[in-house]
Amino acid sequence: MNKHAVLVSVVMLCLTQAGCKPEPAAEPRPSATPAAAGSEARPETVALVDVIETSPSRIIGISYPHDASIPAGLAGVLQQYAGQARDELQMALDGLGNDQPRAPYELSLSFTVSADTPAFMAVSADGSRYTGGAHGQPLMARFVWLKQQQRLLPIDALITEPASRAALADYVQNALVQQMENRLRADQLSAEELASARSNARRMINEGTAPEMENFSQFLPVVDRQGQITALRFVFPPYQVGPYSDGTQTVDVPVSVLLPHIAAEFRGLFAAG
CATH class of the missing domain: 3.30.565.40 (Fervidobacterium nodosum Rt17-B1 like)
Known part of the structure; x- marks a missing residue:
């Protein structure tokens, strides 16, 4: 096992x-x-x-x-x-x-x-x-x-404004939907099976990426050679945005998307967008 x-x-x-x-x-x-x-x-x-x-x-x-x-x-x-x-x-x-x-x-x-x-x-x-x-x-x-x-x-110190949290959630949700669509295409399901799987997957993604910071609490910085952050890698355990069989899922949000939404006191940690 x-x-x-x-x-x-x-x-x-x-x-x-x-x-x-x-x-x-x-x-x-x-x-x-x-x-x-x-x-x-x-x-x-x-x-x-x-x-x-x-x-x-x-x-x-x-x-x-x-x-x-x-x-x-x-x-x-x-x-x-x-x-x-x-x-x-x-x-x-x-x-x-x-x-x-x-x-x-x-x-x-x-x-x-x-x-x-x-x-x-x-x-x-x-x-x-x-x-x-x-x-x-x-x-x-x-x-x-x-x-x-x-x-x-914590993520709620990095991203504090409601509009910024919504923007983060939208980006991550769209990325997870694209990953889901790629998996479903590879599974070669029938039209009926595809519709059911897509509906269930979208529901789990929507619930697991609602713009509440506890949904984004697990993240890691991706850094360059100078030690500055070029992206944040958000990590979602099984069941949060998909079934157990999908395993742990990740989405990298690049600094070009993140920087306008990062609290001013932490922007020095990030590479220029």
Whole structure:
């Protein structure tokens, strides 16, 4: 099953890390250029420890980045996300009472650094949680950490005006509809099947891309060699804008579309449109 493949890759990566052991408990304007030497203290960084746990009832594998210095605040956010995923797995096991699952419940989660510039770091979290049934529940999250401000950058801070939010939603919706049409053409459906599939897909896209910022909360910056943002990649998990079989879907919104809608205090992070 696909969920096992993801888990095995996370477990193997953890086992190859030296010292792998259970995880311990745990407003200046942003700039695309580094601060002058000595102008401020260097943010504290921490080393995150991979997790591997196995028992007859559960298997857990969590892999953190080891090729980048993770700011302490961001490390805490990642640990909190992983901890919540573990707690939800345990709650599902506790719900069985004295019964044992037919197959071990599983959590696999891998964090990777997607962008690392003087101004921000972006991290992707991908994995799955299996608590019975035909397949696991996908886990997906994206984090953009402002290094100087030492906080996350949420989409509702980047795009604040209602008209701008509507413009973003329209662009993403149109892109997803085009992707959907391409998939349907490749499926070679009958006219009746095509009409039904198109209607259902458009309904899910319309609902999943309504101009509410929680629908666009998962995003990553696409950066150039100078560390400036050239696009935002919005990520939609299964069921938000399509059925499970469509998997995770993405739309890149280029800076030429974004820049007029970005809040003034963050425009320095973006390349010229």
